[in-house]
Amino acid sequence: MDATERLQAASKFLLQSPPGEINDVLNDVRNIISDDDALQAGILPALREYNLAQFTTADVPGHQHQCIVSEAARVEGSEESEEPRDRFWDPRSRTSFRFDHLALEASEPEPIEPDEESEPFRLALENSSLTYISAHFHDGVTSVFSTPGNAERFVVQVVANKYNPSNFWSGRWRSEYVLNLADRTLEGKILVNVHYYEQGNVQLSTSHTVSLELPQTITASNAAASANKILALIETEEARYQTSLNAAYQTMGDKMFKALRRALPLTRAKLDWDRVLGYKLGQEITANKGGFGSS
Template sequence: MDAEERIVAASKFLLQSPPGQINDVLNDVRNIISDDESLQTGVLPALIEYNVTQFITVDVPGHQHQTIVSEAARAPQEEGVEDDGDRFWDPRSRTSFRFDHLSLEASEPIPIDPDSDSEPFRAALENATLSYISAHFHSGVGAVFSIPGNASQFIVQIVANKYNPSNFWSGRWRSEYTINLEERKLEGRIHVNVHYYEQGNVQLSTTHNISLPLPPAISASSASASASKVLALIETEESKYQSSLNDAYQEMSEKTFKGLRRALPITRSKLDWDKVLGYKLGAELTANKSAFGAS
């Protein structure tokens, strides 16, 4: 395998990294590349893709909250500001920043003005989203974006991570919704990734699509009340999906996993695990007795 093929293989491994474990995967693939400079240059596109699609969170410079790095968060081009594709923005603080995809840190903050036409409804959606996250996610982060040049379209993003390496599991919840006031519809997608790796390697990766009409009462003219109604729709759909996942887990526990193993050993009787050592010792004594008798 030549150097280019190793880079391609390493990039694929990175894109499949479980939640919270990309640094572990990156350290492992260093053994494949054996050249840190080539590694950083070669896998940087994969790291960018991973960070953006996985809704990696980052501390906003100069503020006491986090925001989401995503395609929707790419900063609008500012006159006189160099843009190499690594600038993102946080509408909540009206700040754009440069994001380092290797260190996962933000720097070079610059104030940025939001779109005046869409900002009232966007801000109302943001407040409703933060209230929803506070009530339902232990460590969730949310961000709400308006679409440049379109005062009737908005994107709500939510991400929640839970890393528990001491118990060998990690998980990530991602959801994204597009609200279109003109077409009167809400469309979204929920992604759930969970990884269990105690004496094994089991991953859950599931996606759920949502498409709903917006009630007539939702409009930009009643921003606060309408935003609360939008988040109520999201809450209902996410709660239904969470319940369906719980039901699936219960069925797997009671049916699927039991079907993968014998109810009883081949002797058709349960094994007394407290006597296993005794069984082994007895077998050894019997073998020794036979040996002595043979001599």
């Protein structure tokens, strides 16, 4: 395998990294490449893709909250480059920053002004989203973005991470909703990733799509009330999906996994474990007697 093939393999490994474990995977692939400079340059596109797709969170410079780094957060006109840093923005603080995809750090903050026409409704959505995640997610992060050139299109993103390496598991919940007031639609997706790796390697990766028509009571002119109604729709959908996941896992435990186990051995008769133990003790006693007689 030549250097290019090794870099391609390393990039694939990184893109499949479980939640919170990309640094562990990166350290492992360093042994494959054995050239840190080549590794950094070769895997940068994969790291960028992974961070944006996984809704990586960043501490906003100069502020006491985190925001989501995603494609929706990219500053208009900021193009991907060979440098590991792209510019994104946090609408909540009206701050843009450079994000280092290798170090996962934000720097070089600059003020940025939102679109005046869409900002009132975006702000109402943001306030409702913050209330929602504080009620339903531990350490959840949300970002709400307007769309340049379209004052009636908004993107609501939510991410929540739970890492528990001492108990060998990690998990991530991501959800994204595209709200279009002109078309009166709410299109979204929910993605869940869980990794359990105590004496094994079990991963769950599942997704759910949402497609709703907005009720007539949701209007741009009534921003606060409409934003609350939109988040109520999101809450209903996410609760329904969570309930379905719980039911599926209950069914797995009660039926599917039990069906995988053989009810009886090939003899179609249950083992008498007391007799088996008796046989074992008898064999040990016989063996010991033989040993004593030969001495």
